[in-house]
Amino acid sequence: MGNRYQPFDSGSTLGGCSCGRHADQAAHSAATAGAAHDAHDGGSADREAAWCDAVEAAAVRALFPRNAMRRAFIRAVGKSTAIAAVYSVLPIASLQQAFAETKATQLEKRDLNVGFLPITCATPLIAAEPLGFYKEEGLNVTLNKVGGWALVRDRMLNRELDASHMLAPMPLAISLGVGSQPTPTRVATIQNVNGQAIVLALKHKDNRDPRNWKGFRFAIPFDYSMHSFLLRYYLAEHGIDPDRDVQLRVTPPAEMIANLRAGNIDGFLGPDPFNQRAVFDEVGFIHILSKDIWAGHPCCSFSVPDAFVRQNPNAFAALLRANLRAAAYASDVAHRAELSKMIAAPAYLNQPELVIRQVLTGTYADGIGHVHRVADRIDFQPLPWYSMATWMMTQMKRWGYLKGGIDYRSLAQQVFLLTDAENAMKQIGETPPDLAGNGGYQPITVMGRAFDASRPDAYLNGFAIKRA
């Protein structure tokens, strides 16, 4: 056993990096970058031990701020005497117990209701249940399959759901009062990036130039969705006005496929696995993956009402950590085949496992005879960058959902809880990418056009087709 920080070892160094085991932060990053992703610790018992070690090491460090002095002391009196001396001066055992007690009573609410829709975007949220991540954080989470996005919104506003899977723009819309009562809602993590596609009916196999798509009827799952924004952007870039030249209908995903089969729509931009399901059922083909419109675009989010965050900060932090663990697990391509079996179950997605496997592993049939291998067809990068929020707001303004002056910066920082997510990632031992680099504004390029988040209105005015 022994304390992992080795405070009573005459050769150790205390302090330096965030986990305490390396000389400095750089060495820590180098070491953890090489470690495997499934270095999630062995559960709460392990974490208890870690906290006890940390308390002891911190106490010793407080007594001996400089390593040289501490080492000299240990060498002078010997390890066991040093331990006895330190323990006689500081009440380390009571500190550890106090810590353990506060940890155990920390969670304000253990039984949580979390909603989800049966699409692959919700993989981290769903997988955290069979993988045991919720239980490890001491939470008793009940996953509720919800019938549609409007219901998710209503049930969260009713406080029936403590947290939910939502489309990434929905918390922005709800907080601003667009399409519902204004209620502050927050994005805790981005559930997935990429993971959508434009699917067309098989009869349009030879009509793949979007410039010829005047008069087409498309289906989208919801107005305030990345699906809607990306489809509109794609059409507008090819000179088609999405409100005047084509019809956009809001349709649930299963009905998108039924309508495609019946010929009521010409295509849709939908969530996976329904794109792959359309191919599997031989009613459509994949025209373009959404990652080819914007590589790394956010799709769905894990959202909470602001009231929940304020009233239950520790339960929220535990939920966040469980989700981030699941996202880290899911982003490892080695786990994708296993995950597809897990989430194909009737309690979760209720889809054929082969369809989900094609989405998660990125080796898929496109519906017109070819097999593609695209490793990041869907990926799970959980950080909610402010630049994503800003882009979404410019698009909402572009299409007339938002009117008037918008304070992009403050809204993005209010709704997207980037710092919470970064802190939670550090807590679970993951390294958040680019901590201090760009202040939360990652660069974005959509269809070759760069987005400068510091000048959103200029970006907006640069579009030929808009309603603003």
Place this chain on the structure above:
Amino acid sequence: MTAIRRFTLRSKAALCSLALLALLLVIWQAATLPKTPVATAPTTASKATSAEAAEAAEYAVLMGKAPDPAANGAAVDSVKVTGFPSPAEFAHEAARQLAHPFHDNGPNDKGVGIQLGYSLVRVAAGYAIALLVAVPLGFVIGMSRLAFLAFNPFIQVLKPISPLAWMPIALYTIKSSSASAVFVIFICSVWPMLVNTAFGVAGVRRDWLNVARTLEVAPLRSALLVVLPAAAPTIVTGMRISMGIAWLVIVAAEMLVGGTGIGYFLWNEWNNLSLANVLFSVLLIGLVGMTLDLLFAQLQRKVTYVD
């Protein structure tokens, strides 16, 4: 002698029903016969390179047309069904559901038996509330012309509103999805009972009311002992219609509200585009509805009288 004639009539009717069912099954089978396979592989020439052949083979596996080597012999799901299922595929799915009707794998995956139970409980709750409101109110409306004229506009406006329209209103104001479902059942099934009760009460024979008045019977006793039995057949007819509507509404309500119930089960299977399971749910809904109606038919026989 009439008993024998009734028996022969019944057996004739049974034979006709069976013949109709057989005809429907034959049409169904004929309509869903597998079509002659169209050549899907574009490589018709013998110049197909090994790379193209490998791609075509992998493509076939990914489209569910060839057995999946990674499935480790899980042959059950390799039967790919798209479009309308044939009777055999339907029977296969139905057998699978009926094999474990009471399984419970957590909140989102329960057996059909359990889901039906949830639905019946919701229907019972909504229906009971509707009964408690409709019968007394119907009495009042039936006995008083003033009450009838006062309430009639409201009844006529609210009666034709569909449950799907009530759902968002209920969800927004009541804020609890299970209470909203019960409210929607109540608000949709109350009208037939209300109207029929009013009609039955208004149509009680004058003579009987006059006799009761001559005997100086108190109004409440008169209502319970004279009017109620006289109007009972009409009231029970109203109850029967209302039950049918309540059962119809619960499916719609549960598809929206989700979580448990036969409506949710149907929606979950629809989400998987498993039409065989959807048809199975529909059949179950119909059978349960028929059973409920039979129960009310029994009740009706008990209160019918020859005038």
